[in-house]
Structures are given as C-alpha cells and as structure tokens.
Amino acid sequence: MSTTRAVDGHNDLPWQLLKKFNNQLSLPAANLSELQGTHTNIPKLMTGLVGAQFWAAYVPCETQDKDAVKRTLEQIDVIHRMCLKYPETFACISDSEGIEEAFRTDHVASLIGVEGGHSIDSSMGVLRTFYRLGVRYMTLTHSCNTPWADNWLVDTADEKPEHHGLSDFGKRVVKEMNRLGIMVDLAHVSVETMKDALNVSEAPVIFSHSSAYGICPHQRNVPDDVLQKVKETRGLVMVNFYSDYVSCSHQSNLSQVADHMDYIKHVAGAEAVGLGGDYDGVGRVPVGLEDVSKYPDLVAELLRRNWTETEVRGALAKNLVRVFHEVEQVRDRMLSEEVPPDDVPIAFEALQGSCRTRYGYPDDSRDPDNSGDPDSGDRPTYLPALLALFFLAGCLL
Known part of the structure; x- marks a missing residue:
C-alpha cells in the first residue's frame, strides 16, 4: 500500500459537513485534522493509506423537484473548498492520471461523484455543467425514481416501477455521460435499470458502493447475472461496508466483507473488484472496519486468502484507474467522431412538481x-x- 494506495469509490463526509456545520469549514469544530464523531478525518485517512477518494455530492430525494441542483452545487463547492483549505492533504483532480500523480506526491486524490440522478433535475445542461465542475461519476438514482430511471426500491414491495429500467431519455443520459467522460454508477438502481444501462453504455460502468447479492440477498446488491454482464463489459463493483448489505443484518465483520470480494472475484473476475466503503453515509459498519483507517487490515485478510499481489493492487486502485481510463478513451473517441451534445430536452409532461x-x-x-x-x-x-x-x-x- 506504500506504492498502491487505496482508492475508495464512495465516502459521504461532505454530507456530514452539511449536517454538522452547514458546510462552514471555517468553524473550529469542522477542522478535518481533528474532526470527531465521523468515520473520516485526515489522520484516519493517513493511517488507512487512502490515496484517492470519490467524495459524494449527495442531497436527499426530498430535494427532487425543489432545490436539488442548488443543494448539489453546494456539496460540490464544499469538496473543492476541502482541497483549498488542506492543500497539503487533498488534491482535487479530474482524470485518471491525477490519481497516480497523487500517489507519487503523497496526496489524497479527491474526486467528485454525484449520488442520485435527481440532482440534475432531468437536464442535460446541468449534467454538462457538473462535468465542468469536476464531477466524474453520477449514480443514476438514489432511493427514489427520477422522471427517467427506476431505483432499487422498485425491486421490493415499497415502490412501483415507473419506467421498467431507463426511459428513452434515461438512455440518452447514459450516452451523454459517455460523451462527456462521466462514469455511469449503478449503485442504488433497480435490476432492470442496471441491465438497460449495461446494454446502452459504450464505456465500462461502476457500482460505486454495492456488494454481492449471492452473499447477502439485499436489493442494493448486485445479482449474479448482472455480475456476469459486468465481467463482459469490463466494469467494476466497489464493495460496500454497510452491515445491512454485508450480512443482511445489523452486525457484520471484516471477514464477511472479504467474502463479498471473494464472491465477486469468482463470478466476475478479479478485475471487477474494488472498494466502496460508504463511510459516513451509514450507521452500521463491520467489526474490524470501523473507519477509513482500517483498509490495511482488509488487505491483510485478502493476502491471507491467497489473493495475489496483482489481484490486491487491482482491488485497491488499479481496477478503478483502468475503468476510469477506458471511460476517458470512449469520451475521446466520441470527441474525434464529433458526436454533438444532446440538446433535446425531456418532455415537459414527464416532469413533476409545481414550481416549474x-x-x-x-x-x-x-x-x-x-x-x-x-x-x-x-x-x-x-x-x-x-x-x-x-x-x-x-x-x-
């Protein structure tokens, strides 16, 4: 890990900064070198040998059709301000090369993932603007349907499908993400949405914080047939540490997280395994993985299970860097082919909310x-x- 640091696909520290401090990084209690009551602070990141982190620009589903775009912009802003306030620790980057450069300079490469398609308010223009602000993945849904995609709850008794996957506009959103170079994140989406996106995307997709359904049959996890498709399309499943998704109960341990990694490796290949801890976004984490300082212990467990050094380096960082680079290659190809921006708006009738x-x-x-x-x-x-x-x-x- 001294040369291949951990790359984590999803951390909700920005949400904690909003809840605890209303994003006021100037407050003494918000000092990230001394921050208490969170899974993440600077000393813990250093101990955990975290070399790159996708910070979640997350706002809840209740913002949909209200102030989702504004709120998301504020979360993007606080991530940028983290880099400005702690330049000795964080380096805000926006490409795959930046991750490896951060490893060399001993920084935590800081990237932005928007968690939930409701954040773009069904606007291609907002999606493009987020890209210009550094967003490099978007989770197509959170725990609510959007006007163009179904979320994971439709696979339970709690919610009805509206689109049976992606609508035509939703498929165009995926294509526009390919054109821009934004990774398509399928954590939180329904199984039909997973399959639609995997069929439509010209670039590999990621699950930024999901685990294996075959180990824990929770609808937030990835079923075997989808894992097979991930293998075929060279995608990535970044294993989530939330106990409910690890053991399907409120208690779990580090060994059970490794079980998920073993399972995904067996079904989809070692190149499909990554880390997506979901720290500071969940209340129950495994014994042995209490915070971001514990990644070396998980690596030790994988080595005990006879993972090769190449496989461990892949799960730590290289698999994500490879997917990110392939997404950039698709972007560059579409640019060379002069594929124009998609400027056809969603039908007004598909939108909801009275404040429009x-x-x-x-x-x-x-x-x-x-x-x-x-x-x-x-x-x-x-x-x-x-x-x-x-x-x-x-x-x-």
Whole structure:
C-alpha cells in the first residue's frame, strides 16, 4: 500500500459537513485534522493509506423537484473548498492520471461523484455543467425514481416501477455521460435499470458502493447475472461496508466483507473488484472496519486468502484507474467522431412538481401567441371581463 494506495469509490463526509456545520469549514469544530464523531478525518485517512477518494455530492430525494441542483452545487463547492483549505492533504483532480500523480506526491486524490440522478433535475445542461465542475461519476438514482430511471426500491414491495429500467431519455443520459467522460454508477438502481444501462453504455460502468447479492440477498446488491454482464463489459463493483448489505443484518465483520470480494472475484473476475466503503453515509459498519483507517487490515485478510499481489493492487486502485481510463478513451473517441451534445430536452409532461416554468416548450405560457415577445403573456386582457359584466348586467335587468 506504500506504492498502491487505496482508492475508495464512495465516502459521504461532505454530507456530514452539511449536517454538522452547514458546510462552514471555517468553524473550529469542522477542522478535518481533528474532526470527531465521523468515520473520516485526515489522520484516519493517513493511517488507512487512502490515496484517492470519490467524495459524494449527495442531497436527499426530498430535494427532487425543489432545490436539488442548488443543494448539489453546494456539496460540490464544499469538496473543492476541502482541497483549498488542506492543500497539503487533498488534491482535487479530474482524470485518471491525477490519481497516480497523487500517489507519487503523497496526496489524497479527491474526486467528485454525484449520488442520485435527481440532482440534475432531468437536464442535460446541468449534467454538462457538473462535468465542468469536476464531477466524474453520477449514480443514476438514489432511493427514489427520477422522471427517467427506476431505483432499487422498485425491486421490493415499497415502490412501483415507473419506467421498467431507463426511459428513452434515461438512455440518452447514459450516452451523454459517455460523451462527456462521466462514469455511469449503478449503485442504488433497480435490476432492470442496471441491465438497460449495461446494454446502452459504450464505456465500462461502476457500482460505486454495492456488494454481492449471492452473499447477502439485499436489493442494493448486485445479482449474479448482472455480475456476469459486468465481467463482459469490463466494469467494476466497489464493495460496500454497510452491515445491512454485508450480512443482511445489523452486525457484520471484516471477514464477511472479504467474502463479498471473494464472491465477486469468482463470478466476475478479479478485475471487477474494488472498494466502496460508504463511510459516513451509514450507521452500521463491520467489526474490524470501523473507519477509513482500517483498509490495511482488509488487505491483510485478502493476502491471507491467497489473493495475489496483482489481484490486491487491482482491488485497491488499479481496477478503478483502468475503468476510469477506458471511460476517458470512449469520451475521446466520441470527441474525434464529433458526436454533438444532446440538446433535446425531456418532455415537459414527464416532469413533476409545481414550481416549474415552461420556457422553451411549445406552449410556453409566457409567450402564448408565439410572438417572440415573452412579456406578451403578461399583458392584461380586459375583453372577457367586460363581456362577463355585460352578461351580469343583463341578468339583473
């Protein structure tokens, strides 16, 4: 691990910074060198030999159709400010080469993953803007359906499918992510959505924090037929440490996490295994993996199970770097082919929520006569009122 540091696919420290401090990194209690009550702080990252971290820009499903974009921008901002405030520790990077450079300079490469497609508010323009701000993966759903994708809860009795996977717009979102170079993350999505995305994506996909259904049959985990497809498409499953997904109970241990890694290795190949601890996003973690300082103990367990050095280095970092690089290669190919940005908006009728304007759509209420004058729809029209008055006067007479 001194030369191949751990790359973790998902850490919710930014969410903790919002909940505890409203993202005020200037507060003394928010000092990441001394932060208490979290799975993650700078000393723990150093002890755990973490060399790269995808920080989750997460906002809850209740923001959907409200302030999801604003809230997500604030979470992206706090990640950038972490790098600015602690430049000796964090290096915000946005490409696969940056991870290996951070290893050489002894920094924690800091990358951004948006957790939940509701964060783009069904807008390709917002997706492209997130890319420019450094976002390099997006989880297609969190624990709610979007207007274009079904989440994992539809595979339970708690929620009904709306799209049976991805809608046509959802498939276009995946294609646009390929064009941009944003990794498609299938943690939190339904099995039908997994399969649709795997069929549509031209680049390998990731599961940033999911485990093996064959070990723990929880709907947040990845079933065997999907693992086979991950193998065929050179994707990656970054194993989650949440006890409920590890053991299907409230208690788990480090050995059981290694069981998931063994299982994915057996079904999908060693090249499909990664780490996605979900630290600071879950309340129950395995005994032996209490925080981010414990990654070396997991590596020791894999070596005890006769994983080769090559396989361990792959699970630590090289598998993710390879997937990231292949995503960039697809992006570069699409750029050379001059594939244009997708600028066709989602149908207005597919959107929900009352706080929406219709600008740009054919029946824009601000321009009812399509005159080109957006203020024409605001001018008072007196004729109906006058007719109503005449009618009322006639009745009275």
